[in-house]
Amino acid sequence: MGSAVLAEAIHAIRDWSVTDAKERRTPKTAEAFGSLVFNDEVQQARLPKPVYHALRRTITHGVPLDVSVADAIAAAMKEWAVEHGATHYTHWFQPLTGITAEKHDSFLQPTNDGQAVLEFSGKELIRGEPDASSFPSGGMRSTFEARGYTAWDPTSPPWLLYSGGSVTLVIPTAFVSWTGEALDKKTPLLRSMEALSKQAVRVLKLFGSTAERVVTTCGPEQEYFLIDRYFYLSRPDLINAGRTLFGAKPPKGQELEDQYFGAIPDRVMAFMSEVESELYKVGVPVKTRHNEVAPSQYEIAPVFENANVATDHQMMTMETMRRAAPKYGLACLLHEKPFAGVNGSGKHLNWSISDDEGHNLLSPGANPHDNMQFLVFCMAVLRAVNKWQGLLRASIASAGNDHRLGANEAPPAIISVFLGDMLTDIFEQIEKGGAKSTKHGGELDTGVLVLPKLPRDAGDRNRTSPFAFTGNKFEFRAVSSNQSIAYPNIALNVAVTESLDYMVTELEKATKGGKSLEKAVAELLQKVIKENKGIIFNGNNYSKEWEKEAGKRGLLNFKNTVDALPQLISKDAVGIFEKYKVLNEREVHARYDVMVETYNKTVNVEGQLMVLMANRYILPAALEYQKRVADSVAAVKSVGGKSVEGKKTLDRLTAMTDDFKRRTDKLQHELEHEGNGDAVKHAKHYRDTVIPAMAALREAGDELEVVIPHELWPLATYREMLFIK
Ligand code: ADP
Numbered sequence: 195m196g197s198a199v200l201a202e203a204i205h206a207i208r209d210w211s212v213t214d215a216k217e218r219r220t221p222k223t224a225e226a227f228g229s230l231v232f233n234d235e236v237q238q239a240r241l242p243k244p245v246y247h248a249l250r251r252t253i254t255h256g257v258p259l260d261v262s263v264a265d266a267i268a269a270a271m272k273e274w275a276v277e278h279g280a281t282h283y284t285h286w287f288q289p290l291t292g293i294t295a296e297k298h299d300s301f302l303q304p305t306n307d308g309q310a311v312l313e314f315s316g317k318e319l320i321r322g323e324p325d326a327s328s329f330p331s332g333g334m335r336s337t338f339e340a341r342g343y344t345a346w347d348p349t350s351p352p353w354l355l356y357s358g359g360s361v362t363l364v365i366p367t368a369f370v371s372w373t374g375e376a377l378d379k380k381t382p383l384l385r386s387m388e389a390l391s392k393q394a395v396r397v398l399k400l401f402g403s404t405a406e407r408v409v410t411t412c413g414p415e416q417e418y419f420l421i422d423r424y425f426y427l428s429r430p431d432l433i434n435a436g437r438t439l440f441g442a443k444p445p446k447g448q449e450l451e452d453q454y455f456g457a458i459p460d461r462v463m464a465f466m467s468e469v470e471s472e473l474y475k476v477g478v479p480v481k482t483r484h485n486e487v488a489p490s491q492y493e494i495a496p497v498f499e500n501a502n503v504a505t506d507h508q509m510m511t512m513e514t515m516r517r518a519a520p521k522y523g524l525a526c527l528l529h530e531k532p533f534a535g536v537n538g539s540g541k542h543l544n545w546s547i548s549d550d551e552g553h554n555l556l557s558p559g560a561n562p563h564d565n566m567q568f569l570v571f572c573m574a575v576l577r578a579v580n581k582w583q584g585l586l587r588a589s590i591a592s593a594g595n596d597h598r599l600g601a602n603e604a605p606p607a608i609i610s611v612f613l614g615d616m617l618t619d620i621f622e623q624i625e626k627g628g629a630k631s632t633k634h635g636g637e638l639d640t641g642v643l644v645l646p647k648l649p650r651d652a653g654d655r656n657r658t659s660p661f662a663f664t665g666n667k668f669e670f671r672a673v674s675s676n677q678s679i680a681y682p683n684i685a686l687n688v689a690v691t692e693s694l695d696y697m698v699t700e701l702e703k704a705t706k707g708g709k710s711l712e713k714a715v716a717e718l719l720q721k722v723i724k725e726n727k728g729i730i731f732n733g734n735n736y737s738k739e740w741e742k743e744a745g746k747r748g749l750l751n752f753k754n755t756v757d758a759l760p761q762l763i764s765k766d767a768v769g770i771f772e773k774y775k776v777l778n779e780r781e782v783h784a785r786y787d788v789m790v791e792t793y794n795k796t797v798n799v800e801g802q803l804m805v806l807m808a809n810r811y812i813l814p815a816a817l818e819y820q821k822r823v824a825d826s827v828a829a830v831k832s833v834g835g836k837s838v839e840g841k842k843t844l845d846r847l848t849a850m851t852d853d854f855k856r857r858t859d860k861l862q863h864e865l866e867h868e869g870n871g872d873a874v875k876h877a878k879h880y881r882d883t884v885i886p887a888m889a890a891l892r893e894a895g896d897e898l899e900v901v902i903p904h905e906l907w908p909l910a911t912y913r914e915m916l917f918i919k
């Protein structure tokens with residue numbers, strides 16, 4: 195990057211002081227945790243007993259909240275918020291775009307006598323009406339009927355947002371149309387958790403449990419990059435697309451692998467510390483932090499929670515990181531692939547289910563009976579992933595994630611399950627003959643169902659699998675760093691719901707027909723493993739051989755978003771969404787439409803940015819250098835000399851520059867495509883024509899970068915962005 199700007203950046207980095215940051219930070223004491231949350235403790239202290247109990251019933255058992263108690267809750271909530279300095283409240287929701295939305299209303303109500311009072315009614319708590327016309331609805335809401343309502347989600351606690359010197363009470367809400375159709379990601383998530391609970395409870399009943407509800411739990415590990423803000427601001431691509439569209443690979447890349455789990459730089463530590471303390475206060479249980487594989491890449495992970503709350507908390511985590519970074523002179527990059535050729539970022543979605551008696555249903559038990567139940571749940575997940583591979587793949591599809599999945603470093607686009615040797619072995623034994631060997635006391639005499647205690651880390655050795663069993667949970671690793679975890683959660687929930695329904699229906703039939711539960715389970719497991727074992731793969735998922743082998747097994751391999759997305763609207767997928775009342779057909783199609791649209795917009799913005807950067811940044815630098823070389827060659831000639839190498843350099847440079855310009859024009863031309871209103875056709879054009887044109891232009895740009903003198907190059911380079919900290 196040009197030396198003046200670079201010098202400024204480097205001075206800023208050099209002069210940055212940890213001391214300033216320390217003063218700003220609040221300690222992460224146990225007391226601070228949740229201090230800005232209207233949580234159970236506050237509810238209990240401030241709500242009249244009957245009101246508190248009614249609210250608890252709603253939270254734990256999904257019992258609809260009596261409207262009469264809403265006023266009392268709203269009053270207590272307002273009082274608590276105002277005591278903390280809040281002046282406004284907002285219904286916070288998750289529209290079909292990737293972000294969260296909020297509209298702030300003041301508590302202040304003018305009175306007739308020219309004064310004002312602070313008011314907040316039950317009605318205002320329960321329902322809001324944001325001007326929703328500009329949120330994408332995938333055609334579900336025509337413009338003349340722009341009304342969309344936000345509805346309070348009492349299962350996710352309200353919290354206080356301190357920002358820009360003002361305090362706002364944030365109320366997590368669902369966002370629905372006036373006809374009750376879901377316009378957001380939370381509503382289907384809640385419905386999918388409900389659906390899963392129903393089927394899981396049926397299974398538990400069969401095993402003699404008294405549990406009444408099951409919740410999905412999840413703990414999302416977030417990867418991200420931090421680079422100096424000066425560098426960030428010098429790159430239009432980072433600002434507007436979240437990733438670099440040009441940039442030659444640095445001489446020292448991640449090859450040395452000296453970064454992973456290495457010492458965390460001071461400034462980064464200060465940033466992490468602030469993020470953690472802010473998240474602590476709003477009740478997000480962040481737990482781990484470390485360096486990641488790539489230079490300047492890091493990870494933050496919370497302790498797992500109820501999936502709905504975890505999803506809200508995950509959105510808050512991303513937002514908090516984005517907000518905090520500039521205070522430390524940093525920019526936080528959440529894009530899946532900010533730097534080509536450098537490891538990308540994912541979000542590992544750790545997922546499990548547990549009953550209301552506190553048992554993790556994916557934890558192998560200590561006795562044969564528990565193990566049998568564990569194997570049923572585990573097998574249900576295995577079957578779900580196999581049967582609904584396409585749906586799972588579609589749930590994580592985006593233009594950004596296309597740079598990871600199917601490229602050669604991240605999890606592949608092929609969905610498979612890593613079970614670890616021990617569980618694989620157990621399933622193999624079951625397949626071979628579990629059914630015949632049921633005997634005395636409900637135990638299988640082959641010992642198949644008497645599981646040894648699986649070591650906690652047994653499943654975690656394979657880092658290449660997109661979906662791994664890690665001892666007491668599954669880890670969906672193909673999820674992208676930038677996306678809400680709602681969709682992968684929903685897809686997984688609905689797939690497992692279908693699977694559990696199938697399995698428990700079979701078991702109920704068999705046991706009603708007089709079979710012992712043990713025999714019924716053994717027979718069913720044998721059948722299901724036979725049909726679904728193709729999804730198990732414990733080897734290296736990055737290898738070419740696996741791609742071939744997966745092809746032979748008939749596993750799906752959608753290399754890009756355009757190919758993957760139709761899986762969402764397949765007849766079967768829509769069928770289960772409808773059957774389990776997670777989304778109706780229109781709601782599914784709306785999400786599909788928005789995802790296609792988002793893909794198109796993303797690629798279009800990137801393409802336009804590349805043309806802009808090519809014409810206004812790189813080409814002028816190339817022409818300037820060309821002129822300098824030409825001047826030099828002419829100067830040598832004018833004194834009777836002959837600059838052989840100078841002339842060669844000039845010719846090469848001229849050819850490269852011309853080629854670069856031609857590629858720029860080609861991309862510009864391809865971007866002029868009109869889809870004639872057909873978004874899918876448009877998407878295919880982007881995939882097949884625009885993206886290759888972008889790649890070709892980038893190649894030429896990156897070649898220029900390594901020949902143009904440092905002081906003429908107008909963009910921060912990879913070497914600077916990733917290694918100057
Ligand atoms: P690692 O995957 O590196 O071994 P951990 O086992 O501690 O690390 O877990 C990683 C994430 O998985 C954490 O967010 C953790 O809270 C979460 N996790 C652990 N148990 C469960 C569970 N039962 N359900 C959902 N997530 C879980």
Ligand code: MG
Nearest residue numbers: 415542544669
């Ligand atoms: Mg992990």
